[in-house]
Structures are given as C-alpha cells and as structure tokens.
Amino acid sequence: MTRELKEVQGIIFKRQKYKEADLLAKIITKEDGIITLVVRGALRPKSQLNAATLNFSYGRYVIYTNGRGLSNLRTYKEVKQYDGLYNDLTKNAYASFILDLIDHAFVEYQPLGKYYELAKFALERINENTDPEMITQIVQMQMLKAYGVEPELRHCLICGKETGIFDYSIKLGGVICSDHFATENSRLHLKPKETAVLRTIDLLPFERLGSIKLSSDTKKATRKAIDRIYRGTIDLNLKTKKFLDELKLFNPSNN
Known part of the structure; x- marks a missing residue:
C-alpha cells in the first residue's frame, strides 16, 4: 500500500519513548480512528514536535501513512491543549x-x-x-x-413494561x-x-x-x-x- 501525506484532526492521548530521541504518540481521530505516530527527534531539546504531542494536545497533524502500522508525524497546525x-x-x-x-x-x-x-x-x-x-x-x-x-434499558426484559420501578x-x-x-x-x-x-x-x-x-x-x-x-x-x-x-x-x- 502506497504511503501518502495526510492531514488528520485529533487528540493526542498516549506517549512513550521509542528510540534514542524519538517518541510514539497515539492520536484519536474521527475519520481515521486511532493512529500510532512516530515523532522523530521529539526528545531533543527545544523540539517543537514534542510540545505539539503532549498528552491532551489537539489540533491538525500532517502525517505520512499507508493506513496501517506506524505512521510518521511530519508537522502540525493550530495545536492547542486541554491545560486543565x-x-x-x-x-x-x-x-x-x-x-x-x-x-x-x-x-x-x-x-x-x-x-x-x-x-x-x-x-x-x-x-x-x-x-x-x-x-x-x-x-x-x-x-x-x-x-x-x-443492554436493554428502555423496557422490562421480561414483560416489556416501560414505566414504573426498575432494577438492573x-x-x-x-x-x-x-x-x-x-x-x-x-x-x-x-x-x-x-x-x-x-x-x-x-x-x-x-x-x-x-x-x-x-x-x-x-x-x-x-x-x-x-x-x-x-x-x-x-x-x-x-x-x-x-x-x-x-x-x-x-x-x-x-x-
């Protein structure tokens, strides 16, 4: 499958060290699902990619992907963070x-x-x-x-009653x-x-x-x-x- 540049919008939620200066970061997106990104050089001092892939960061990310396995993060746009x-x-x-x-x-x-x-x-x-x-x-x-x-929560599973007192x-x-x-x-x-x-x-x-x-x-x-x-x-x-x-x-x- 051919690799291509693609822009996805999503939320970073999990990171781990990958190689000496690289990270793996998971991003949750609507259309493309959950993707694991290789973030090259993220652990080097003053890396902008590191700041853009902190947990609970969200925005648009340009990735190099073939739709399976690891994808590579190339750059990002308009990234913010849920600081709270x-x-x-x-x-x-x-x-x-x-x-x-x-x-x-x-x-x-x-x-x-x-x-x-x-x-x-x-x-x-x-x-x-x-x-x-x-x-x-x-x-x-x-x-x-x-x-x-x-689970069926609209009505009683036994008799179909929709109102009254219920238990699960x-x-x-x-x-x-x-x-x-x-x-x-x-x-x-x-x-x-x-x-x-x-x-x-x-x-x-x-x-x-x-x-x-x-x-x-x-x-x-x-x-x-x-x-x-x-x-x-x-x-x-x-x-x-x-x-x-x-x-x-x-x-x-x-x-």
Whole structure:
C-alpha cells in the first residue's frame, strides 16, 4: 500500500519513548480512528514536535501513512491543549481512563464516528470543571455498545413494561420491573433513582447529559453498578482504571 501525506484532526492521548530521541504518540481521530505516530527527534531539546504531542494536545497533524502500522508525524497546525487535564492529577486520571476505554474498543484505523465526539465531549467538559465522575459514568454506559454489549434499558426484559420501578440484571442484560423482583435473583438491588440514572445516561444523547448533578451516595452506587456490569460482560483490565480507583481511595474527596 502506497504511503501518502495526510492531514488528520485529533487528540493526542498516549506517549512513550521509542528510540534514542524519538517518541510514539497515539492520536484519536474521527475519520481515521486511532493512529500510532512516530515523532522523530521529539526528545531533543527545544523540539517543537514534542510540545505539539503532549498528552491532551489537539489540533491538525500532517502525517505520512499507508493506513496501517506506524505512521510518521511530519508537522502540525493550530495545536492547542486541554491545560486543565494536563495540569490536574485527578482530571488527568479520569481523562486517561476515558481515552483508554475508547482505545481498547477499536482496532487502529477503524473510524470512530460518534465515539470520537463522545471523547471530545468528555474531555471538554472535564477540562471545564464539570464533575469528572459523572462524565466518566456517561462515557462508560455509552461505550458498552462499542464493546458489543447492548443492554436493554428502555423496557422490562421480561414483560416489556416501560414505566414504573426498575432494577438492573446483569444475567438478563438489562432492566426488569418490580413485578419480577421476587423471581430474578441476579438483579443488582439498586434503588429506583439509581436505576433511573443508568437508564438516562445510556439512552439520552450525551450532548444533553453534561449538567447532571447527583448526590455523592447516588454516584457511588451507580459507579459500583457500572463496574459490575463491565466485570460481568467485558474482559477488561485497564491500568488507567486501576490507577483511578486507587486515586479515589487515596483521596476520598474524589469520590
């Protein structure tokens, strides 16, 4: 396949040393998916390419690529940075987990479509001081479909009822109404409001969800429920998730 110069727009989210003065940097883009870039000379003093490929930098990047494997970064245009994410450990941890979650759901160069917009929405809101825990829960619920898990949250899986009191069943893969609580032993025993939150953040377009405010107790309960859904349906073991959980234990105010 012929290599060509191509301009992509995206967000840098992961870096590592490659050769003596080079870096590998991952970029998330809408049309071209996730691409690993070789950034030549980035570790040399005063390298402009280094500054343009810091984590949470975003803009337009000119790359040399054949649509598979490693691509080379040639130059960049109009690059900015989500400074709030880069400089704040807690925001950094949430944003890193979100991008890691998206990264593991797709192969490289697979177009992301709406999931790129979801990533951009999440980073912008966290950078603007919206509750990062709530934004992360929105992303987690909306990312289930990208992993091939499509929980039924519109109506009861057993009888089809759309209104009333609901709970979530991991075994059945969605919600059941209170008429079946006594017979379904795999339900999570969530409070009605907690189930309502899961339904809302899964079913509504994410653009409408950025201002949700919940009590700390409700957020803890929905976080635990989402973690159980992921453990019960998706085989993931992300270092960014482990670090985020440790950060919450170390600093309870982050809960």
